[in-house]
Amino acid sequence: MNYQANVQETFSLIKELVSIPSPSGNTTKVINYVENFLADYGVELKRNRKGGLIATIKGTNNQEHRMVTAHVDTLGAMVKEVKSNGRLKLTMIGGFRWNAVEGEYCEIETASGKTYTGTILMHQTSVHVYKNAGDAPRNDENIEVRIDAKVTTAEEVRALGIEVGDFVSFDPRVQITDSGYIKSRHLDDKASVAMLLNLIKHIQSEMIPLPYTTHFLISNNEEIGYGGNSNITPETVEYLAVDMGALGDGQASDEYTVSICVKDSSGPYHYGLRKHLIELADKNNIEYKLDIYPFYGSDASAAIRSGHDIVHGLIGAGIESSHALERTHETSIRNTQELIYHYLLSDMVKY
Structure with a gap:
């Protein structure tokens, strides 16, 4: 069936999703948003115990299932220590480098749900005071949060309700350009979530039958390694993770095509499914790149590692500067969304 992705609709949804703080471990608000979005489209919805959301569309074949995943959790931090000077020491959530968030605005959420804004800075920020401001290491010891409140002691910070273990999220700074x-933080992987949501909306609104019962898992612990490794039905044969394509030196992916991953740190993805995705892309004039990500893992590789007997694959939009100030182009979103659509309507691979 012919299908043309409405990229501006997807962009608008990405903008809404990245604006909801959701570091791994604190994703209830964004899962609520996704659940509310899908509630009007007649899909079966359930939460798993980890807090993720599973949307199921029954297919013509209910003996063989598919699972398609994207993760809504993001990088972030937690308060590691309330310092004596009224600032906060952090511990990372997810794999990034401190230089990627130095100077970023942030939000601290207390256990009671109250929020405070702040800025992530080096302790030795002022060049007028610290001779080593430029070359001091960006590490757990030197990075701190300056809270937007009149606090100069640990006691004053704790009086606000801020304590060790409070979640810290990063300002996404989302912009859509002419x-x-x-460009925004957390396109990994909220761009993929937005694509899946709009595809489910289209399939249900147009009453398009799927050939196989398909579970859409919106996982919420991918950045820490175990978001999509459970709640896989025994009938599930194929498992497709939709996540970012990482760009950089030596990579084939770009910001304009869909990236089809052939191998990451977990090893090769299923060869038959890879070839099937290529055939679908070629048949439907979808631009793609094949790529290998040496320092990368996905919900699909987590599912394989947990022992599930599945055919696994990974595709995604090409995301520039992953785990930092990310960016992609509308053509990459279009190519990715259209490949997912044609995959959902295709026959399974012969494994």
């Missing part, structure tokens, strides 16, 4: 780009 030249067709969307």
Whole structure:
């Protein structure tokens, strides 16, 4: 069936999703948003005990199932220590480098649900005071949060309700440009979530039958390694993770095509499914790149590692500067969304 992705609709949804703080471990608000979005489209919805959301569309074949995943959790931090000077020491959630968030605005959420804004800075920020401001290491010891409140002692900070273990989220700084780009933190992987949500909306609104019962898992612990490794039905044969394509030196992926991952740190993805995705892309004039990500893992590789007997694959939009100030182009979103659509309507691979 012919299908043309409405990228501006997807961009608008990405903008809403990245604006909801959701570091791994604190994703209830964004899962609620996704659940409310899908509630009007007649899909079966359930939460798993980890807090993720599973949307199921029954297919013509209910003996063989598919699972398609994207993760809504993001990088972030937690308060590691309330310092004597009224600032906060952090511990990372997810794999990034401190230089990627130095100077970023942030939000601290207390256990009671109250929020405070702040800025992530080096302790030795002022060049007028610290001779080593430029070359001091960006590490757990030197990075701190300056809270937007009149606090100069640990006691004053704790009086606000801020304590060790409180979650810290990063300002996404989302922008959509006239030249067709969307740039924001957390396109990994909220761009993929937005694509799945709009595809489910289209399939249900147009009453398009799926050949196989398909479970859409919106996982919430991918950044820490175990978001999509459970709640896989015994009938599930194919498992497709939709996550970012990582760009950089030596990589084939770009910001304009869909990336089909052939191997990451977990090893090769299923060869038959890879070839099937390529055939679908070629048949439907979808631009793609094949790529290998040496320092990468996905919900699909987590599912394989946990022992599930499945055919696994990984595709995604090409995301520039992953785990930092990310960017992609509308053509990459379009190519990715259209490949997912044609995959959902295709026959399974002969494994």
